[in-house]
Amino acid sequence: MTNAYHSPFFYGGMIQDPRYFVGRRVELDTILTALATLPNQAQHVNVVGPRRIGKSSLLWRVKQLAPSRMTVRVFVVYLDGQDLVTPAAFYRALAEALAAPRPEKERLVRALQAYREDGRPVVLLLDELDALLEHGFPQAFFEGLRSWMNRSLLAVVAASRKPVARLKFEHGLTSPFFNIFGERIDLGPLPEPDADALVARGRACDPPFTDAEMRWVKDWAREKHGYHPAKLQFAGYHLCREKARVRGPVALAALERKVDALWRDATRPTLPWPRRLIRAGDRLFETLGRLVHETLLRKDTGTTSRSTLRLTGGAVVFLGVAAVVVILGALLNWPPAGLLLRLLARFGF
Numbered sequence: 001m002t003n004a005y006h007s008p009f010f011y012g013g014m015i016q017d018p019r020y021f022v023g024r025r026v027e028l029d030t031i032l033t034a035l036a037t038l039p040n041q042a043q044h045v046n047v048v049g050p051r052r053i054g055k056s057s058l059l060w061r062v063k064q065l066a067p068s069r070m071t072v073r074v075f076v077v078y079l080d081g082q083d084l085v086t087p088a089a090f091y092r093a094l095a096e097a098l099a100a101p102r103p104e105k106e107r108l109v110r111a112l113q114a115y116r117e118d119g120r121p122v123v124l125l126l127d128e129l130d131a132l133l134e135h136g137f138p139q140a141f142f143e144g145l146r147s148w149m150n151r152s153l154l155a156v157v158a159a160s161r162k163p164v165a166r167l168k169f170e171h172g173l174t175s176p177f178f179n180i181f182g183e184r185i186d187l188g189p190l191p192e193p194d195a196d197a198l199v200a201r202g203r204a205c206d207p208p209f210t211d212a213e214m215r216w217v218k219d220w221a222r223e224k225h226g227y228h229p230a231k232l233q234f235a236g237y238h239l240c241r242e243k244a245r246v247r248g249p250v251a252l253a254a255l256e257r258k259v260d261a262l263w264r265d266a267t268r269p270t271l272p273w274p275r276r277l278i279r280a281g282d283r284l285f286e287t288l289g290r291l292v293h294e295t296l297l298r299k300d301t302g303t304t305s306r307s308t309l310r311l312t313g314g315a316v317v318f319l320g321v322a323a324v325v326v327i328l329g330a331l332l333n334w335p336p337a338g339l340l341l342r343l344l345a346r347f348g349f
Contacts, residue, residue, distance in 0.1 A: 022197050
């Protein structure tokens with residue numbers, strides 16, 4: 001029977017244990033400095049970066065550091081947009097965090113005012129802002145949130161895969177909420193000193209990493225401008241585990257093939273949110289029906305040119321096929337359906 005395995009590397013979600021968090025000193029200082037003007041008007045921050053680059057872990061580290069690093073007392077709330085499928089769910093989660101009696105907006109405003117008057121202004125760490133838009137949150141929701149921010153009832157640090165200005169454009173919104181973020185942090189790969197510090201944890205494995213093995217971890221996680229933090233953790237975890245299993249030299253070429261396959265499985269793209277699929281399908285069928293009714297079923301089709309009829313017929317066929325592909329793609333988790341959905345989004349579906 002083997003002993004329980006413990007790795008100094010972590011992969012599989014947001015890092016909550018500060019022992020596993022490495023680097024991001026500049027980004028942390030930028031966020032905490034932006035919040036330093038509380039309880040007066042704060043500088044709201046948008047943290048931008050691709051999936052698995054460490055946005056959630058950075059927000060959680062802000063939550064851990066804010067009480068000790070900031071000169072003013074703050075009350076920090078972390079909310080994950082993936083869990084909030086409706087505005088009502090957002091208000092319930094915020095009310096629970098604030099210990100407000102009920103999630104009505106008026107009561108939330110009073111709760112936010114009470115925290116501010118008590119000398120503990122609220123800082124909202126809003127993760128996965130993109131998800132709120134994908135869930136179909138209306139413009140009125142963002143206008144209300146912006147009103148709270150503008151009145152200094154709370155400061156917001158929002159993480160998203162795309163900058164808020166681009167999200168606003170892509171989703172056809174005009175809410176001033178997306179213009180209120182004065183600070184933007186583009187979260188990218190780790191610089192080499194931070195990568196070295198992370199990989200050096202391999203010396204705590206049993207047996208410890210050799211210099212060649214630490215170079216292999218870095219080489220596997222290397223990107224154009226640095227080292228991908230999740231890939232460093234991923235490769236380090238599996239190398240540490242393999243060393244504990246074989247209790248001797250590790251065949252790095254074979255391990256690399258295994259890690260490549262595991263990483264592909266772990267990062268396999270998934271289709272967008274079901275709510276968004278349903279919305280796109282509804283719009284496709286609505287447009288399809290309108291085309292058929294207004295062009296092909298009109299009583300005066302005799303006055304319609306053949307080229308117009310052919311063009312309309314082609315559009316009908318395309319929309320019908322697109323609707324079928326989106327629906328089947330949702331059922332079968334077929335990646336091309338996701339590409340088609342993004343293309344349709346460009347045209348307002």
